[in-house]
Amino acid sequence: MKKKLLILQAIIMMLAATGCSAEDKGKSVESVDDLPGATIGVQLGTTGDIYASDYEAPEYGSTVERFNKITDAVQALKQSKIDCVIADEQPAIASIETEPGLVILDEPFALEEYAMVVAKDNDELLANINDALVQLKDDGTLDSIIANYIGDDTKGKTPYVSPEGTTYENGTLVVATNAAFKPYEYYDGNEVVGIDIDIIRAIGDILHMDIEIEDIEFDAIISAVSSHKADVGIAGMTMTQERAKSINFSDSYVTSKQVMIVRGDNASFSNIGFIDKVYQNFVQNDRWAYVLSGLKNTLIIALCAVILGVFIGFLVGIVRVAHDKTGVLPILNAICKLYLTIIRGTPAMIQLLIIYYVVFQSVNISKILVAVIAFAINSGAYVAEIIRGGIMSIDEGQTEAGRSLGLNYRQTMIYIILPQAVKNVLPSLANEFITLIKETSICGYIGLMDLTRGGDIIRSQTYEPFLPLIAVALIYLVIVEILTVLVGRWEKSLRKSDR
Template sequence: MKKVISLALAAVICSASMLLAACGGNTTKTIATVDDLEGAKIGVQLGTTGDIYASDYEEKGSTVERFNKGADAVLALTQGKIDCVIIDSEPAKAFVAANDGLKILDEPFAEEEYAICVAKDNTELLGKINTALAELKADGTTESIEKNFIGDDTKGKTPYVTPAGTDYPNGELHMATNAFFEPYEYYDGDTVVGIDASMAQAICDKLGYKLVIDDMDFDSIITSVQTGKADFGMAGMTVTDERLQSINFSDSYTTATQVIIVKE
């Protein structure tokens, strides 16, 4: 009798386990290299380059779970709901530092360049931004801004400061961003800070505009710029052929690497 009960109980446990897996429960696939992504559950931030690249693996049997915030994808990884997260290397470092038991694979997933998106019919603003970027690169401002947020030896030591006497006779420029992508944009109290926020401030100082930062979901940024609700978008955004169909991009202001976060 005990054996019959045990077998019945085992069957119930087995059925429950299968149901949990089918409903998105814990997963066990080990990701050690890029080649292991086939058939895996991959977490990405909706609309990002990681999302675009990961989509290619859906044809290879992978499941791509899309989240509004990178932090939500990382949380799902810590809970065992997905096998890995594909995201930019700098935010990845911050997430791994804040969550025990996670690591970044040594093998990079993809390399990319970040740029500022502007509406296709706003060629005048695009030209001004490119001119300002060239000047900021030439005088070392862009490098100084990056060093302020990246690197243990320099982080926090070279903050961008608006030059004395700067005024804004040309009105406002609204920047669309998603402020949950440290160190490019994130909140310090109620203020959005980071590499992109500082770069945008430096550009606006050059052009004589007051910077206004509008925080929104990442996948809303291009639409916001297209419709004129924002003047430009800056959010660790990579230039891709798909995005170029609906938006223009400035010259690149930094290079980045997409990496894979997994459990240790």
């Protein structure tokens, strides 16, 4: 014990000697000139990401860390994991409202123009949107919408209201956005609001089209529009040459700038009590509803995917075993091997995106159904190999005994081999089910509200990195523990026949 204490003391002294503390770590950024050699945080796929990438060149020596949300980048800066954050001005202002230890430098990093995105082959819609934008600029509606969210004099005083008698006989305009970009798009209760949302609703009124908002990851917006999963993308998106290669931009509707968020000279961070944080994250504005809604979808997807995945896995596993044992079904076995190779060799997230944006590109299908199909196909590959391994582990004498009793191959497999195989592989199947439940956390990439995304929405509103994540983690833990107990009892009941 004394030796362990001496070792611990030596480590502490070494850390103190090298100055390895959170406060001393990192480089001070006070202007654009300080960015070379700095660690820069950005939101993945944003203009800040594009601009910051230039500093990754060898002559600059900077490191760019890419986060899915500005919230995460700001928290990394707060914890001295990075030196600055490059972000759009208004979201940057919103992200540090409750963080007095962070400041925005007066020097702008870059100026930019925001525009909407439309698919390359949808010129008619693009022309209609541009005509509507001209009308909104001329009659002052655009300025009124922006002033309702930005500025001290008119903020909150001029909410957009659809003109009386507006009809929507021209159908629905599906709009892709990323509701974590306050004040352009963000959640207010269960509703997505903001500058961009009001603008697109005003355009919808002019075009006599109803608006349907799809909240997805920012870097998936262009893919959603180009694959016609959405008609329009609007998310404070800057016109760039690279993006214009795969998408068409509307006329600009607002000018913004990229700014740099840094730690202040006298960094002091707010430290509200735990109870107040719980209230702010879950009770205030009924934010618990995001978690509850996400939990419901997670359970539906996981349960349906497990049932369908087991069915697929059993079929594939039986085909593989039949070929291995008797050499029959060579074509089906080759197809099954190809399926196993592709599914086990590619990430589940890629499979989900391919099924949603490619396989069902031109089909209007429920996102929950897409998720069920994707996760069932993914899980089925692993279940198939688990089942095959379980069947192959059964002594060949069991098969011979069944045949000697007059049972054919199918009867022997159903009544003798499979019951023993399932008993042997039940722990492995339980592990696969647990993995499947946790893998559903990637559903946010297709704009589906799952448990993890519910926590992300809360974080995007409260800028609190700890409690929403812990709450989501605890819920997953409870689900997994319940499943573990149920499988354990099932396994125990099956083992009674071994006595």
